Structures are given as C-alpha cells and as structure tokens.
Amino acid sequence: MATYNTQQLQEIDGLHHIHPFTDHKALMEKGTRVITRANGVYLWDSDGNKILDGMAGLWCVNVGYGRQELVDAATKQMRELPYYNNFFQTTHPPAIELSKALVDISPPQFNHVFFTNSGSEANDTVVRMVRHYWNLEGKPEKTVIISRENAYHGSTVAASSLGGMKGMHAQGGILHDIEHIEQPHWYKNGGAMDPDEFGLKTAQALETRIREIGEDRVAAFIGEPVQGAGGVIIPPATYWPEIQQICKKYGILLIADEVICGFGRLGEWFGSDYFDIEADFMPIAKGLSSGYLPIGGLMVGDRVADTVINKGSDFNHGFTYSGHPVACAVAMENIRILKDEKIIERAKNDLSPYLQEKWLALGDHPLVGEARGIGMVGALELVKDKDTKTSYQSDQNVGMICRDFCFNNGLIMRAVGDAMIICPPFVISHSEIDELVDKAKLCLDLTWAKIKS
Ligand SMILES: Cc1ncc(COP(=O)(O)O)c(C=O)c1O
The missing domain is CATH 3.90.1150.10 (Aspartate Aminotransferase, domain 1)
Known part of the structure; x- marks a missing residue:
C-alpha cells in the first residue's frame, strides 16, 4: 500500500470518503x-x-x-475455512460453537441465535421476526413496535425507524407502525418528581400507548437497558420492572437491545442480567467480537423460537455473511478471553x-x-x-x-x-x-x- 503523509491522507479522505454521521464541510475545513x-x-x-x-x-x-489471541484466531480460521455460509442446510464449526457459547452466557430463556454482521442488521432481523411470529400465531394485525424517543437502534431503514432520533427520521423516511414514547431521562424531564416516581411514570406511558393503539395491534416493545447513543440515560430502578409487568400483562414481546450493554458493559454479561429483564429477544453486536471483526446477532427466546421453528417453514431472511466463520472464531476467542481473564x-x-x-x-x-x-x-x-x-x-x-x-x-x-x-x-x-x-x-x-x- 502507498504511504502517504498526514496532509495527503486528509486530502484524499476529503475528496473520496463519505463518513458516517459527519458534517463534510466542517470536516474539510478542519481535516480529519x-x-x-x-x-x-x-x-x-x-x-x-x-x-x-x-x-x-x-x-x-x-x-x-x-490482543494477539484474536489475531491468531482469525488467522487460523482464514487458513482453514475463510468463508462458507449457513444457508440451505449447511453450517460450519465456528458458527455452531459460537451459538452454543452465546446460549451458555445468556439468560436461560435464550437457546437460539440468528447471526448478522451488525447491530443494525440484528434490529432489522427483530422487526421481521416479531411480525413473522405474530403471523404464525394467527394475529397478523399485531405489527406495531413501541420504542422510545431518542433511542438508538442502528442506521438501516428498519433500525433507524425503531430508533427515536428525529434527525435520522428526516432523512430517507421511516417504516410504518413504529411508535415512540418518552425516554426515562430523569435529569432532563423529571421536573419535581423523584427518580422512582418518574421511572414509573415513563414506564406507564407504555400502557397508555398500548391502549391508544389497541392491544390487538401491538407486537413488541424495544429498549436499550441503558440508552447509549442518546446520552447514557440510566433508567430509575422502578422503570424496567414496570415495563416488564406491562409487557406480560398485554402479552407483547420484549426486546432488550444489548448492542452496547451486552458483553460486560454494566458489569454483568448483559444489561438484562443487571436489571433483571426477562426479554424475548436480545440484539447483540459490538462487544461480541470487541470490534475486531464485524459480527452481530439476535438472541431469540424460547417463546418465539418454538413458534418460528415448529409452526413456520422458512424464515425468509439472511445475509451472505450471517455467521461468517472468521468473525465467529474471533467472537469465540473474545468470549474465552472475557471468561478466562x-x-x-x-x-x-x-x-x-x-x-x-x-x-x-x-x-x-x-x-x-x-x-x-x-x-x-x-x-x-x-x-x-x-x-x-x-x-x-x-x-x-x-x-x-x-x-x-x-x-x-x-x-x-x-x-x-x-x-x-x-x-x-x-x-x-x-x-x-x-x-x-x-x-x-x-x-x-x-x-x-x-x-x-
Ligand atoms: C443500542 C444499539 N443498537 C444498535 C446499534 C447499531 O449497531 P451497528 O452500528 O453495529 O449497526 C447501536 C450502535 O451504536 C446501538 O448503540
């Protein structure tokens, strides 16, 4: 590869590289x-x-x-089997081993994983699987997913629709049937309420919205255990138990987006462990491979997996690199490091x-x-x-x-x-x-x- 000095790199970058979430005029002025x-x-x-x-x-x-171990895991896997897919009744050992390792560290209701390349794809997958599930359950009218204002669930069309970032919604359009309720941001919105009171109030907004939309139309609720990209918003202790109770009461699916909280960020394997959330889905990515290679996934709880596997035929969804062997090998080694050390x-x-x-x-x-x-x-x-x-x-x-x-x-x-x-x-x-x-x-x-x- 050619060696450029900093100025040359900046010039070429400015000329040819469109960056994510970046004001390019400012970038050109300042240089990257x-x-x-x-x-x-x-x-x-x-x-x-x-x-x-x-x-x-x-x-x-x-x-x-x-971490040399991660480099070695990738090198070894690239030599052995650099690529094969998991479509059409094929598989390979890295995907098999990683699925078992993920089930072992996840809360007990999770016995299945669907692999993706990113958190956004994991959240695209969840939208499709939630709706597929309710179809198979004979309730195709249950299509609405409720999320929170200022949530971040990724950048694809489905993931940005789930997210509550208005600046993203304004560019490129959003999916129908995604609703947003208030986020549990006590410092900004709590007013005179104490945090516990405010936590209950913001959680109860879910029940109010379910009633407004109609119970028969609501499919799922999605939330990050702690909102990350929205500004590290830590919910009051009363929030998640109330959300859980409302989801149970109305039988709607609960999605805990673990893309940031998963793999130890809150001091437990998952944010769901920290807050005692019993979710039906956990989108995962980021810390799964410590970012060394792109890999994500959707942990699917037994309630959904039983229906999707036993009542359905094909789930018509997948990515060329779902469960990429090299990314899976690196993720396995990353989990080993997290455990052994x-x-x-x-x-x-x-x-x-x-x-x-x-x-x-x-x-x-x-x-x-x-x-x-x-x-x-x-x-x-x-x-x-x-x-x-x-x-x-x-x-x-x-x-x-x-x-x-x-x-x-x-x-x-x-x-x-x-x-x-x-x-x-x-x-x-x-x-x-x-x-x-x-x-x-x-x-x-x-x-x-x-x-x-
Ligand atoms: C909670 C959450 N979900 C999903 C995503 C999207 O993940 P990715 O950027 O890997 O698509 C992010 C990214 O920051 C995230 O914080």
Missing part, C-alpha cells in the same frame, strides 16, 4: 484525525500523537486493542467502583449539571445553569467545543449534544482511569474558560 495504530487503551494518530480512547472505539473494544468480574468489582467514584466527582465542576454513570459507562451533562438545569443554546456547540479540547489533549470523549460520554475498554488500569478523569477535568476547565471569554 487519522488513526493509524492502537494498543491497550491507547490510539496513535498519523502524526504520532498518543490518545487515550475513552470510548472503546464506538462502545465496542471491550478487551482493548492489540475474569474481565467482567473485574470491571464490576474493581474498575467500575474506582471509575465511578472519580467520574461522579466531576459533577462539582461549574459546567456540569449532572455526572452520571453505571458499570463502565458515564456521562456529564454540560449546562449553563446548574440550579435551573438550563442548557446552552444548541448553536453554541458546547459539547463539540469540549470534544475538540479532549481530542487535542489526548483523550477521546464523545459529545451527544451537550452530554460528554465515556465508555472505556475493560482493560483500563487505575492509573489510566486517573489519566482519563484528569484530562476530562482539564478539558472541562478549558471549555468553561472559552465559553466565559
């Missing part, structure tokens, strides 16, 4: 940051700058960068308490309205007035200002509006957590100074 290598929790750019990756890539590199236990018992104590202390900063966190994920809500929770104007771009300071000071934090997000790899050490929090504090100070000036 070119990441060239990584190890542990650190990235290096094409100018040799070292950056602490506070976001584990895009919420996915749970075991950290540079007790990485999730360490995240829960050691890293998360250490990280959260320091992270929540950033709530004292004059710019921070709320510091929140759970497991290995956290957010800082930047506000103009802490007492009244007044936000900055959106055109002040406070989150982006802070994000840029982070970039320039060797830390990746993501800005979701004016919420600053972290989601570090689970192999981060205490001293690296200190570095992350110190740099975050420095960048809050710089942002604060810039806004004041």
Whole structure:
C-alpha cells in the first residue's frame, strides 16, 4: 500500500470518503484525525500523537486493542475455512460453537441465535421476526413496535425507524407502525418528581400507548437497558420492572437491545442480567467480537423460537455473511478471553467502583449539571445553569467545543449534544482511569474558560 503523509491522507479522505454521521464541510475545513495504530487503551494518530480512547472505539473494544489471541484466531480460521455460509442446510464449526457459547452466557430463556454482521442488521432481523411470529400465531394485525424517543437502534431503514432520533427520521423516511414514547431521562424531564416516581411514570406511558393503539395491534416493545447513543440515560430502578409487568400483562414481546450493554458493559454479561429483564429477544453486536471483526446477532427466546421453528417453514431472511466463520472464531476467542481473564468480574468489582467514584466527582465542576454513570459507562451533562438545569443554546456547540479540547489533549470523549460520554475498554488500569478523569477535568476547565471569554 502507498504511504502517504498526514496532509495527503486528509486530502484524499476529503475528496473520496463519505463518513458516517459527519458534517463534510466542517470536516474539510478542519481535516480529519487519522488513526493509524492502537494498543491497550491507547490510539496513535498519523502524526504520532498518543490518545487515550475513552470510548472503546464506538462502545465496542471491550478487551482493548492489540490482543494477539484474536489475531491468531482469525488467522487460523482464514487458513482453514475463510468463508462458507449457513444457508440451505449447511453450517460450519465456528458458527455452531459460537451459538452454543452465546446460549451458555445468556439468560436461560435464550437457546437460539440468528447471526448478522451488525447491530443494525440484528434490529432489522427483530422487526421481521416479531411480525413473522405474530403471523404464525394467527394475529397478523399485531405489527406495531413501541420504542422510545431518542433511542438508538442502528442506521438501516428498519433500525433507524425503531430508533427515536428525529434527525435520522428526516432523512430517507421511516417504516410504518413504529411508535415512540418518552425516554426515562430523569435529569432532563423529571421536573419535581423523584427518580422512582418518574421511572414509573415513563414506564406507564407504555400502557397508555398500548391502549391508544389497541392491544390487538401491538407486537413488541424495544429498549436499550441503558440508552447509549442518546446520552447514557440510566433508567430509575422502578422503570424496567414496570415495563416488564406491562409487557406480560398485554402479552407483547420484549426486546432488550444489548448492542452496547451486552458483553460486560454494566458489569454483568448483559444489561438484562443487571436489571433483571426477562426479554424475548436480545440484539447483540459490538462487544461480541470487541470490534475486531464485524459480527452481530439476535438472541431469540424460547417463546418465539418454538413458534418460528415448529409452526413456520422458512424464515425468509439472511445475509451472505450471517455467521461468517472468521468473525465467529474471533467472537469465540473474545468470549474465552472475557471468561478466562475474569474481565467482567473485574470491571464490576474493581474498575467500575474506582471509575465511578472519580467520574461522579466531576459533577462539582461549574459546567456540569449532572455526572452520571453505571458499570463502565458515564456521562456529564454540560449546562449553563446548574440550579435551573438550563442548557446552552444548541448553536453554541458546547459539547463539540469540549470534544475538540479532549481530542487535542489526548483523550477521546464523545459529545451527544451537550452530554460528554465515556465508555472505556475493560482493560483500563487505575492509573489510566486517573489519566482519563484528569484530562476530562482539564478539558472541562478549558471549555468553561472559552465559553466565559
Ligand atoms: C443500542 C444499539 N443498537 C444498535 C446499534 C447499531 O449497531 P451497528 O452500528 O453495529 O449497526 C447501536 C450502535 O451504536 C446501538 O448503540
């Protein structure tokens, strides 16, 4: 491959590469940051700058960068069988072994998986399977899926329709029969209510909406155990038990989107374990392979699997790379690493308490309205007035200002509006957590100074 310097890479990138979720005019003005290598929790750019990756890539590199075992697993599998599919009554050992490994770590009602290449495809699959299930159950009119405002379930047409991001709905259209209810964002919307009261109120919005639409039309409810891309929104303790109870009462299917929460992010294998959610489906991706290769899947609970397998014939759905052997081999090895090195236990018992104590202390900063966190994920809500929770104007771009300071000071934090997000790899050490929090504090100070000036 040709070797280009940073400027040449930026020029070619600007000329030929359309980036996801990026304002290209701004990108051309600023130039892209070119990441060239990584190890542990650190990235290096094409100018040799070292950056602490506070976001584990895009919420996915749970075991950290540079794991030779994952490289070896991919190499070995590529030599043996680089590709074969699982269509039309064929299969291969990596897909078989991974399906068993996933069933072993999932809540007990999950005994089947459908493989995809991404979280978006997992959520496309869920839309089709939910509707297929109700057809087979003789209730084809049950097509409506209820989701939440500001949810993120991916970028394909079906996944973005499930999501509650208005900016996405405005581009490219959305599917019919997807409804959105209020998200359980206590800091923003809780008003005078205490969190538990607000959790119940937002969960009960599901029942109200079911009644408005008509029980006979509602097929399923979907939610991320903790909303990630919407700004790390942690539901009050009362939320999920009430949602569960409503789904049971009306017999509607419950989908826990585990694309971020799965594989240890909350200190348990799944967010469903953390919140005691008994879901019928779990879309998974990201941490399944720690991002080393694209792979996702849909864990299918017994209630649905029994119908789809025993009452149906073909499920007319699948991807050329569903259960790709190399991606499956890497995911298997990733799960082995998580288990053998007790990485999730360490995240829960050691890293998360250490990280959260320091992270929540950033709530004292004059710019921070709320510091929140759970497991290995956290957010800082930047506000103009802490007492009244007044936000900055959106055109002040406070989150982006802070994000840029982070970039320039060797830390990746993501800005979701004016919420600053972290989601570090689970192999981060205490001293690296200190570095992350110190740099975050420095960048809050710089942002604060810039806004004041
Ligand atoms: C909860 C959730 N679901 C689905 C997706 C989509 O996954 P992918 O980007 O792999 O398609 C994401 C991505 O961030 C996500 O956070």
